[in-house]
Amino acid sequence: MPDENCTICGGTGWKILERGGLSGAELCECSRTSRTAANKENSRIPPKYQHVSFDNFKIPQDNAHAREHLGQALLQVRGFVREYPAVDKPGLLLIGENGTGKTHLAVAALKALLEKGYEGVFFDYASLLQRITQSFDVASGASLREAYREALEAPVLLLDELGAYKMTEFVEDTITAIITDRCNNGKTLIATTNLPDPNVTGTIFQYNDPSRMKIARRTLAEVIGPRARSRLFEMCRVVQMNATEDYRVKTGQVYPKPQK
Ligand SMILES: Nc1ncnc2c1ncn2[C@@H]1O[C@H](COP(=O)(O)OP(=O)(O)OP(=O)(O)O)[C@@H](O)[C@H]1O
Ligand SMILES: [Mg+2]
Numbered sequence: 001m002p003d004e005n006c007t008i009c010g011g012t013g014w015k016i017l018e019r020g021g022l023s024g025a026e027l028c029e030c031s032r033t034s035r036t037a038a039n040k041e042n043s044r045i046p047p048k049y050q051h052v053s054f055d056n057f058k059i060p061q062d063n064a065h066a067r068e069h070l071g072q073a074l075l076q077v078r079g080f081v082r083e084y085p086a087v088d089k090p091g092l093l094l095i096g097e098n099g100t101g102k103t104h105l106a107v108a109a110l111k112a113l114l115e116k117g118y119e120g121v122f123f124d125y126a127s128l129l130q131r132i133t134q135s136f137d138v139a140s141g142a143s144l145r146e147a148y149r150e151a152l153e154a155p156v157l158l159l160d161e162l163g164a165y166k167m168t169e170f171v172e173d174t175i176t177a178i179i180t181d182r183c184n185n186g187k188t189l190i191a192t193t194n195l196p197d198p199n200v201t202g203t204i205f206q207y208n209d210p211s212r213m214k215i216a217r218r219t220l221a222e223v224i225g226p227r228a229r230s231r232l233f234e235m236c237r238v239v240q241m242n243a244t245e246d247y248r249v250k251t252g253q254v255y256p257k258p259q260k
């Protein structure tokens with residue numbers, strides 16, 4: 001609870017912050033402790049990522065390419081959190097291959113914002129879209145519809161693995177609606193995806209089994225639809241996660257463990 005006699009915020013719990021012509025509200029010291037504890041409690045960060053932070057994001061020293069790119073990505077994400085809420089664009093989009101640390105950095109950013117006093121929630125894209133799809137069945141419970149409301153209303157939304165769910169017209173409309181609503185209202189979105197985008201990653205090819213034909217991988221626009229992709233770029237600082245190795249594989253986080 002804010003201190004009603006606080007001379008800094010006048011008892012509102014928030015102070016106005018101005019930087020570089022941009023302004024926003026920042027949590028006042030008088031209400032920090034109680035607020036940030038409650039925020040963490042409600043954030044739905046999966047147990048597997050509860051320990052992650054900027055401090056335990058390692059920059060590889062044995063690979064110059066990965067060192068430069070991941071170092072750059074870490075700086076960009078840290079910069080966003082430091083400037084927040086006086087940021088030019090209210091979102092962050094982390095694009096890169098599997099195991100490059102996208103979810104790690106996205107959660108670290110979310111946690112840092114919770115720490116600053118903002119409310120936010122973590123949603124896995126597939127389970128969010130599945131819950132929303134099911135919620136439109138007549139017999140489904142209100143708790144499923146609640147997920148949609150939460151994804152629209154949360155001041156900060158972390159949408160992990162954008163595009164990792166089978167696409168239907170309904171799913172495309174839903175994700176477009178969520179992104180457009182956040183974009184129009186300047187609400188923060190932190191998204192991760194491993195889908196390629198020609199403007200960021202260039203075209204990525206893969207070999208199609210069994211014909212061994214080289215084909216272009218499906219792009220972000222092809223999967224989530226061009227409208228959602230366009231809004232996403234409008235509202236987000238784009239961070240490319242470019243590592244040459246999958247951190248899970250490199251550090252032996254493979255399940256099941258390979259037989260010796
Ligand atoms: N640079 C790093 N330093 C420390 N831990 C890392 C780093 N990169 C990844 N990890 C850890 O490796 C695991 C995989 O990383 P993460 O889940 O963030 O990858 P991702 O890019 O989201 O992959 P995917 O596309 O498969 O979702 C996590 O446990 C994460 O904490
Ligand atoms: Mg991930």
Ligand SMILES: [Zn+2]
Pocket residue numbers: 002003006007008009010011012013014028029030031
């Ligand atoms: Zn105060």
